[in-house]
Amino acid sequence: xxxxxxxxxxxEPKRWxxxxxxxxxxxxxxxxxxxxxxxxxxxxxxxxxxxxxNWFGFFAWxxxxxxxxxxxxxxxxxxxxxxxxxxxxx
Amino acid sequence: xxxxxxxxxxxxxxxxxxxxxxxxxVRNGFMLALPVLGLIQLWGLPHGQYAQFELFNMTLITLRxxxxxFIFAVAFLIAAALAVVYAWHLDDDLQQVAGLFYPGAALGxxxxxxxxxxxxxxxxxxxxxxxxxxxxRTERAYRxxxxxxxxxxxxxxxxxxxxxxxxxxxxxxxxxxxxLGSPGAPLIFLAFGIKAAFPLLHNWLQDAYPEATxxxxxxxxxxxxxxxxxxxxxxxxxxxxxxxxxxxxAMFPIFFAVIExxxxxxxxxxxxxxxxxxxxxxxxxxxxxxxxxAAHAFADILFKALLFMSMGAVLLRxxxxxxxxxxxxxxxxxxxxxxxxxxxxxxxxxxxxxxFATKSLILDAAAREGHWVAFLFLLFASAGVFHxxxxxxxxxAFFAHDSGIRCPEAPRNMLIAMGIAAVxxxxxxxxxxxxxxxxxxxVDFDPYTTTHxxxxxxxxxxxxxxxSVLVRSGIYxxxxxxxxxxxxxxxxxxxxxxxxxVWDGLDRAWTCLTDTVERQVKAVxxxxxxxxxxxxxxxxxxxxxxxxxxxxxxxGACLVFYYx
Numbered sequence: 177x178x179x180x181x182x183x184x185x186x187x188e189p190k191r192w193x194x195x196x197x198x199x200x201x202x203x204x205x206x207x208x209x210x211x212x213x214x215x216x217x218x219x220x221x222x223x224x225x226x227x228x229x230n231w232f233g234f235f236a237w238x239x240x241x242x243x244x245x246x247x248x249x250x251x252x253x254x255x256x257x258x259x260x261x262x263x264x265x266x
Numbered sequence: 267x268x269x270x271x272x273x274x275x276x277x278x279x280x281x282x283x284x285x286x287x288x289x290x291x292v293r294n295g296f297m298l299a300l301p302v303l304g305l306i307q308l309w310g311l312p313h314g315q316y317a318q319f320e321l322f323n324m325t326l327i328t329l330r331x332x333x334x335x336f337i338f339a340v341a342f343l344i345a346a347a348l349a350v351v352y353a354w355h356l357d358d359d360l361q362q363v364a365g366l367f368y369p370g371a372a373l374g375x376x377x378x379x380x381x382x383x384x385x386x387x388x389x390x391x392x393x394x395x396x397x398x399x400x401x402x403r404t405e406r407a408y409r410x411x412x413x414x415x416x417x418x419x420x421x422x423x424x425x426x427x428x429x430x431x432x433x434x435x436x437x438x439x440x441x442x443x444x445x446l447g448s449p450g451a452p453l454i455f456l457a458f459g460i461k462a463a464f465p466l467l468h469n470w471l472q473d474a475y476p477e478a479t480x481x482x483x484x485x486x487x488x489x490x491x492x493x494x495x496x497x498x499x500x501x502x503x504x505x506x507x508x509x510x511x512x513x514x515x516a517m518f519p520i521f522f523a524v525i526e527x528x529x530x531x532x533x534x535x536x537x538x539x540x541x542x543x544x545x546x547x548x549x550x551x552x553x554x555x556x557x558x559x560a561a562h563a564f565a566d567i568l569f570k571a572l573l574f575m576s577m578g579a580v581l582l583r584x585x586x587x588x589x590x591x592x593x594x595x596x597x598x599x600x601x602x603x604x605x606x607x608x609x610x611x612x613x614x615x616x617x618x619x620x621x622f623a624t625k626s627l628i629l630d631a632a633a634r635e636g637h638w639v640a641f642l643f644l645l646f647a648s649a650g651v652f653h654x655x656x657x658x659x660x661x662x663a664f665f666a667h668d669s670g671i672r673c674p675e676a677p678r679n680m681l682i683a684m685g686i687a688a689v690x691x692x693x694x695x696x697x698x699x700x701x702x703x704x705x706x707x708x709v710d711f712d713p714y715t716t717t718h719x720x721x722x723x724x725x726x727x728x729x730x731x732x733x734s735v736l737v738r739s740g741i742y743x744x745x746x747x748x749x750x751x752x753x754x755x756x757x758x759x760x761x762x763x764x765x766x767x768v769w770d771g772l773d774r775a776w777t778c779l780t781d782t783v784e785r786q787v788k789a790v791x792x793x794x795x796x797x798x799x800x801x802x803x804x805x806x807x808x809x810x811x812x813x814x815x816x817x818x819x820x821x822g823a824c825l826v827f828y829y830x
């Protein structure tokens with residue numbers, strides 16, 4: 177399938193995100209926000225139901241680890257379940 | 267407002283009239299007027315039971331409005347109206363009729379006061395919805411539709427069987443709380459479970475929804491699964507096994523979602539995961555948990571519609587929704603990208619977006635009841651949702667590497683529908699009290715506590731960080747042109763293979779049997795021809811001679827017997 181390229185022959189204007197340095201900036205800002213949120217546990221009293229919720233930065237590192245585990249396991253799963261696109265022949 | 271008029275009939279009868287109207291603004295206006303009038307009608311009906319009559323000793327209550335059915339009916343009517351606007355550009359009678367008939371039938375399900383009425387609308391919804399898949403008019407969609415229809419109608423048959431057994435045992439068909447141990451109830455539970463996409467009964471969802479038309483998937487996403495959630499909440503609230511079922515539902519689809527290439531199928535997996543949260547809420551069964559399930563169903567109908575609409579717009583404009591083919595579309599479809607991200611933020615439960623105000627009721631209820639294992643799994647699933655639906659969908663469609671595709675922005679009517687859905691998603695997030703006011707048990711809950719806001723932001727931000735780190739380090743699995751085996755493999759590959767084997771076996775056994783019989787018959791014929799044939803011992807005398815011989819033998823035998 178061919179897709180229409182740019183409607184005019186003129187080169188497209190360069191977007192802010194096209195510059196990889198700007199993507200880096202987003203990544204480092206995110207890392208900064210994450211650090212801030214992790215340290216936010218110092219600043220308030222948590223109202224919790226379970227003891228583990230009170231572990232320092234629990235929700236931060238639990239979220240991080242879950243996502244890493246999710247991706248690594250899903251990647252392993254591909255070995256078992258991945259098939260060609262026309263596997264079912266329709 | 268007309269006393270006792272079921273809004274479901276408004277939609278169903280209106281749907282059948284639609285093709286008679288001139289295309290264009292008249293028909294479009296009429297189609298939008300139906301759900302809007304339905305909503306006015308519903309809002310005006312005082313809570314109670316209407317349109318009751320006796321049939322074969324059964325009391326049918328065809329219309330029941332109470333706090334539980336009301337919130338689902340409101341959500342259904344809003345979803346129907348959004349889907350109509352989203353499909354305004356269409357020129358297809360089939361989709362226009364099915365796109366209103368099916369929501370009407372689903373509305374009939376949630377407003378049914380007895381199990382027989384429920385069954386009738388249950389089947390009407392199954393049959394009318396398949397046309398939204400077949401309307402794609404491809405061989406692939408035709409086959410997917412057939413598989414879908416078989417399973418949906420199968421659910422109806424189980425429901426009917428359960429209702430009959432239940433009626434014989436209890437003498438009543440009123441749809442109230444059912445004891446799972448009572449006669450017929452397990453069949454009804456299973457019928458609901460199929461439509462709610464319980465684990466191993468789930469695969470019709472991921473198989474069929476992505477094969478429907480651009481607008482069809484949006485319509486499908488709202489109703490079937492949510493009417494099953496309603497039915498479970500009505501019939502099986504507090505059934506403990508639902509907590510386990512719900513946790514499994516919330517967990518396993520996210521793994522498939524991460525490696526799935528078809529972005530509408532990713533959304534179908536993500537819907538399965540969101541249904542898991544609702545099922546957990548129903549299993550916990552406290553007023554807070556049930557309110558959570560109802561509120562989350564309401565929110566899910568809106569943000570899932572928004573996400574399916576944005577992917578539908580991508581499919582319409584580029585001809586594909588495969589992650590491996592897309593990327594960089596924000597340059598061509600910036601508005602769709604922005605609206606998609608609102609849907610993504612809503613499903614991920616960002617503060618100020620809808621699921622933050624609805625999912626937290628379920629998590630809070632699980633914590634209050636001390637279900638710490640379920641709580642931890644649901645947190646895992648929450649991080650996973652953000653990962654595959656919140657980030658993956660917008661990232662691979664609109665950002666990631668630039669695929670070079672340049673296309674027009676989505677049609678205006680699609681943008682309007684997505685815009686309204688986005689406003690509603692943010693509205694629920696910012697003013698949750700408005701939604702809480704129509705919840706069945708009107709619990710008092712404040713999602714915006716410091717603890718909740720900060721812990722949720724921690725979970726989400728660090729999940730985003732995990733995604734970024736994995737993508738930047740190249741560990742994240744790339745989008746590949748592929749299909750992933752799921753349970754549908756059992757009936758699309760295994761079952762046909764077994765059937766072919768069994769058939770071959772039967773064929774061989776039959777051949778073997780006929781061969782043996784033929785050999786035996788030949789042997790008998792040979793034996794006979796040896797003795798009775800042309801030169802046979804017994805054929806050398808004349809037939810009269812041999813008859814005399816036999817007569818003598820027979821008489822001799824008689825004589826012997828006589829003396830004995």
